[in-house]
Amino acid sequence: MPLIQLDDIHHTYADNGRPVSALSGVSLSIEAGEFVAIVGPSGSGKSTLLNIIGTLESPSRGVYRFDGTSVSDMSGRERAQLRASRIGFVFQNFNLIDHLTVFENIRLGLRYRREPVKNEHERVLSAMDRVGLAHRADHLPRELSGGQQQRCAIARAIVGDPQIVLADEPTGSLDSQNAAQVLGILTELNSRGTTLVIVTHAPSQADRAGRVVEMHDGRIHLSTRRLA
Numbered sequence: 001m002p003l004i005q006l007d008d009i010h011h012t013y014a015d016n017g018r019p020v021s022a023l024s025g026v027s028l029s030i031e032a033g034e035f036v037a038i039v040g041p042s043g044s045g046k047s048t049l050l051n052i053i054g055t056l057e058s059p060s061r062g063v064y065r066f067d068g069t070s071v072s073d074m075s076g077r078e079r080a081q082l083r084a085s086r087i088g089f090v091f092q093n094f095n096l097i098d099h100l101t102v103f104e105n106i107r108l109g110l111r112y113r114r115e116p117v118k119n120e121h122e123r124v125l126s127a128m129d130r131v132g133l134a135h136r137a138d139h140l141p142r143e144l145s146g147g148q149q150q151r152c153a154i155a156r157a158i159v160g161d162p163q164i165v166l167a168d169e170p171t172g173s174l175d176s177q178n179a180a181q182v183l184g185i186l187t188e189l190n191s192r193g194t195t196l197v198i199v200t201h202a203p204s205q206a207d208r209a210g211r212v213v214e215m216h217d218g219r220i221h222l223s224t225r226r227l228a
């Protein structure tokens with residue numbers, strides 16, 4: 001059974017009362033452990049697709065199953081729980097909380113869950129170590145470089161051991177050296193089994209994925225698998 005199964009997904013936004021179609025009939029299955037890159041021109045629906053996969057947005061029409069369970073049939077609470085326990089998010093602009101330290105920002109990745117988490121302190125330390133930020137635990141985001149801020153955001157995304165990490169242009173705000181480092185951390189994560197879906201404009205990043213899904217006008221235009 002695929003981890004992610006989208007079946008004929010449509011999505012329409014209301015822009016000042018005027019409907020804007022973002023997705024029109026997307027069907028996509030992603031197996032656990034895959035690394036999928038979503039590419040395509042601006043406005044083609046990439047972020048909308050990622051937000052639907054992340055349950056941040058509910059599709060206007062179509063069926064979405066996460067690990068076999070229909071997300072559309074879940075309550076808002078159940079979706080929040082699914083997000084908190086099984087999905088990690090990384091955004092282009094990091095989305096860190098300005099007044100919290102690196103340690104506290106990463107710990108937030110465990111605090112959205114409703115049940116208490118065991119070994120919270122150790123888990124945060126381990127996530128911080130994995131992204132090479134152990135020496136920056138007490139720093140505020142503004143005291144870090146862009147690359148370090150994104151590594152902090154990745155640590156927050158992975159501290160809860162999610163099954164899938166969704167990254168929307170994770171290196172879009174970084175110089176090439178920091179971008180390579182961030183992509184390295186994400187691909188390493190994938191090679192250890194975490195499913196990875198990234199939206200990217202960088203062909204060099206799409207080349208690292210096992211599958212490239214090309215969007216065009218709210219539809220999947222091409223889906224190409226790379227030979228292992």
Ligand SMILES: Nc1ncnc2c1ncn2[C@@H]1O[C@H](COP(=O)(O)OP(=O)(O)OP(=O)(O)O)[C@@H](O)[C@H]1O
Nearest residue numbers: 013014015020021022041042043044045046047048
């Ligand atoms: N909140 C919103 N309200 C209204 N329209 C929206 C909203 N978000 C996206 N859209 C529209 O939906 C379409 C798809 O947008 P989306 O952000 O998914 O594309 P994208 O491929 O990620 O673009 P980009 O590469 O520029 O980030 C566009 O026409 C966009 O203007």
